[in-house]
Amino acid sequence: MATRAPNLSSHLLYRSILSKPPTAAGFPKILHQHHLSSPYYSSAFPTEPPYPPTESEILSAALSRVLDHGFTSRALSLGATDAGYLEVSANLFPRREFEIVLYHLVRERMRLGERVQFAEEGGGRTVGARRLGVGEKIQSLVMGRLRANVEVGVQGRWGEAIALMAVPSNVPPSLQELARLADEIWYLSGDTSVDGSWYTKRASLASVYAASEVFMTQDQSTDYKDTEQFVEDRLRDVQTVGSWIGNTVEWVGYTGWAGVNLLRSKGFRI
Amino acid sequence: MLLPSLTKRSASQLPYLHQYQLPVFDFLAPCLATRISQSPRLHFSTSRRRRRAEVQSTDNGSLQATSPKVKTALSDEQRKFLESALRVNQAGELAATLIYTAQTPPIVKAHPHLRPLMKHMYDQEAGHFSTFNNLLAKHRIRPTAMYPVWQFAATALGWTTGIMGREAAMACTEAVETEIGEHYNTQVRVLLGWLEETEKKGEEVPEEMRELVEQIRKIRDEELEHLDHAVGEDAKEARPYELLTSVIRGGCRGAIWISERV
Secondary structure, X not given: OOOHHHHHHHHHHHHHHHHOOOOOOHHHHHHHXXXXXXXXXXXXXXXXXXXXXXXXXXXXXXXXXXXXXXXXXXXXHHHHHHOOOOHHHHHHOOOOHHHHHHHHHHHHHHHHHHHOEOHHHOOOOEOOOOOOOHHXXXXXXXXXXXXXXXXXXXXXXXXXXXXXXXXXXXXXXXXXXXXXXXXXXXXXXXXXXXXXXXXHHHHHHHHHHHHHHHHHHOOOOHHHHHHHHHHHHHHHHHHHHHHHHHHHHHHHHHHHHHHHHHHXXXXXXX | OOHHHHHOOOHHHOHHHHHHHHHHHHHHHHHHHHHHHHOOOOOOOOOOOOEEEEEEEOOOOOEEEEEEEEOOOOOHHHHHXXXXXXXXXXXXXXXXXXXXXXXXXHHHHHOXXXXXXXXXXXXXXXHHHHHHHHHXXXXXXXXXXOHHHHHHHHXXXXXXXXXXXXXXXXXXXXXXXXXXXXXXXHHHHHHHXXXXXXXXXXXXXXXXXXXXXXXXXXXXXXXXXXXXXXXXXXXXXXXXXXXXXXXXHHHHHXXXXXXXXX
C-alpha cells in the first residue's frame, strides 16, 4: 500500500494538471495576440504570421478531421495527434473547437487573393478575358470565398461552425473576422475610395456575405447554382439601394447650391 | 488513505513527475521563446533588431513562419502611429479643401483681386488631399468615421468666415494653418527620429519611409506658406481676432484628437 500510493496519487495529480484548460495568464495571451489587426499595411515591411508554426500545424490537421468529426474537441485532439503532438496539446487552445473555425476563417481570408485572380493581373484562375467591373469582381470574390469552404471540405459541417460563431463569447472575434473579410474583398476588387462610403460599403458587403453563407448551408443544387443566384441578387439589391441614396444626396446638394447661387445673383451677400 | 495529503503536495516535491512534464511542455518551448523575445513592445523605437518571419502559404495551405530574415521592421506602436497620423492628415486636407471651396465665392465677389490667391491655395490643398487619399488606399488605412461630420463642419466654418469678410476668412486660414503646421511638424520629428535610429543600427531604411517624410515636409511648407499669405492679407485686423482664432484653433485640436481615435 505504502509503495503504491505515491504512484497512484502522482497519476491523479498528473491528470488534474492536464485536464484543466489552461487559464493561467500566459497561455491565452500568447495565443491570441496574433489575431490583432495590423494597421498600416505595407509591402516594404514584413508582417508577422497570424499563427505560430505549432498551432498552425495542429489546427490545419484538425481541419482535415472536421468532415468526419465536425467542429468538435475530438477533431482538435485528432489534429494534434496527426501533427505529431500529444493529444493533450489540444489544451493549448482555450477556445477549443471555435479555434478551428477561426483558423479556417483567417487562412481562407489570406488565401483569397491567390484563389481568385483577375485577368489583368495575369496568372491563376482568371475570370473572363475582358476587364471586369468592381461589382462583378466583388461577386466572384464572394463566390470564391464561399467555394473555399467546399474545397477545404468543411461545407457539410458549416452549420456547426455558424452555431459556434453565434455563441455570445465568440461573436466579437467572428464579427471582427467578417469585417476583415469584407475589407479584404473590397481591397482585392481594386476599390481605392477612402471617403465616407468606406464604412457603408464594408457593412453592406459583410451582411450580404453572412446571409449567403447561411443560405449556402441549405443549398442542395448542383455546384451551388442557387447560392450563386442568391449572391447576385443580394449584391444587386445593395447596389440599387446604395445608388438610390447616392443619387438623393447628389440631388439635394445640387439643388441646395443652385438655391444659394440664385440668392447670390439677387445680391444677397452669402 | 494517504491520498488526500499526497495530492496536495506540489509537483516539484514529486521528482518523478518531471518525466511527464517534459514531453508535455517541450514543444511549447520554441514558441514561448520567440514570443518572449518579442514581447516588450511598449515604447517607440526601432532599436531592437528583431527577427521577423514572413507569412507564406505552404503547399498544404497552413500558415507557417518560414526562413526568418533580418529586416527593418515596424513595431505595432509605429504602425498605429502611422495609421492614425495619415488618417488625421487626410481628414485635415479634406476640411481644408472644403473651407476654401466655401470661402471662395463670397470672398472673390467682394475682393476680386484675391481670386488667384484663393485658387492657388485651393489647388495646393486639393493636391495634398489626393496625396493622402492615395496613401490611405495604399496602406489600407480606414478613413475617419467622422468623415461626414467634418465635411459639414468645414463647409460651415468656411462659409461663415467667408461671409464675415476678408479679414475673418484670413484669420480662419491663419488659425487653421498654425495648428496644422504644428501637427505636421510633430509628425516629421517622429519620423526623422525613426530614420535616424534605423540608420544608427546600420539597417536599411525603406525608400517608402524617406518618401513619406519628404511628402509631409513639402506639405507642411506649403501650409506655412498659406499662413504667411493670410497674415499678409490682414488676418490680424479681423474683429474679434482673439475670439475667432482661439475658437478655430481649439476646434482644430479637438478634431485632430477625435480623428486620431475614430
